Amino acid sequence: MTKQLFIATYGCQMNVYDSARMAELLAPLGFVQTQTPESADLVILNTCHIREKASEKVFSELGKLRALKLRKARRGDGRMLIAVGGCVAQAEGEEIRHRAPFVDLIFGPQTYHRLPEMVIQVLRANGAAVIDTSFPEEPKFDHLPSSRPEQGVTAFLTVQEGCDKFCTFCVVPYTRGAEYSRPVSQVLDEARQIIEGGMREITLLGQNVNAYHGVGPNGEEWGLGRLIEALAALPRLERIRYTTSHPRDVDDALIAAHRDVPQLMPFLHLPVQSGSDRMLTAMNRRHSVDDYQRIVGRLRAARPDLALSTDLIVGFPGERDEDFQATLDLVGEVCFAQAFSFKYSPRPGTPAASATSQVPDSVKNDRLARLQDVLAKQQLAFNQACIGRTFPVLLDKPGRYPGQLVGRSPYLQSVHLMAESINIGDIALVTICAASQNSLSGTIAR
Ligand code: SAH
Ligand code: SF4
């Protein structure tokens, strides 16, 4: 008998990858995914703990699910199981149990391969919650299904997980655990599956993806650069991307891959967080502003058409006006094609949360608005500079209007075009004729 499964995914791409794997794991138990929670037999919230807002969202969602669960039971429509997975579950498993006792299942990012057993256990337990937020010795990847049945044009492939860097603002080392790299053969096998499924683009994922150091076929260690070269040798894989990288782990082989591997797209997300050395030290980033600029210079020398995006935090404890100005200066010098910027959010258990020099919210708001104004202008300028250029665009979905398709440029910009003889999954040469801050439009090049 089929049962309905609804998964809501929050946070980073690694959670998107994990949610897809959870659905695959549960398929043998008869679970089929649905797009709404209303009639679901199992609802999974795959959560994110990175900032307070993300984390609090879980509890408001749980409030709504509780009402649905009660309604379903009252209808005599069977039991709705509610599960919380991901990083909030890992960090606040006990709190969830207390604040939301109607939750049936709590599991962390490293134990979701046990979901089928956990679901069976909870159905038998008849009321009692099942919690598993351990960090197992054996990596979950060794227990995930080897198939990748999902449809589409682009796929995520997690190659590395966890983080040993302990930036003083960040929960990830606590929620995802220690750094781990999957063996090369496992990654290549999964990539082959993805390509056989018809996908054209793979984005390699990791919290610190360029810290990748997987065991190669002969027992030697491979870095990300070498892995990318091996992936590029697989037939029919048109595009390779990777995210998120750390400036400390950009090595010569990775820079060489940007120069030598045409499938590696010329767009790199390289978080810098701040343009002030004093802040970078307090954040324990272990690189200076100058280090960052030198790395960017080397990457651009290797791949002159490379565009960059980044992450920035404003209002980290102790940030003064001159530190913030240094961030604006760095942004002005590097020129980002795109960027994410955040107000510092104190996270329980992280060193910066207990610093006495917290920045008032009004100052954070002001700095964020000023920074975002500059970033928006840079993004618009980058997009406008694309007008008249011709790009290969990977078409990945239908547009809003009949005959319209939407795809991605090498720089991950959305490109809208009208096209008749072209299909989703094709890579078309498109000449860009208009640009806004968030997207481009173009016509097929003759
Ligand atoms: N591994 C990546 C980032 C993961 S988190 C890296 O090393 O850069 C994604 C982004 O969230 C971070 O780059 C940072 O800008 C932001 N972030 C993380 N913790 C935060 C916090 N406590 N407050 C505000 N932003 C935060
Ligand atoms: Fe968090 Fe820093 Fe690790 Fe990135 S490198 S995941 S910001 S601790």
Ligand code: F3S
């Ligand atoms: Fe969030 Fe966990 Fe990713 S905290 S950003 S879902 S690693």
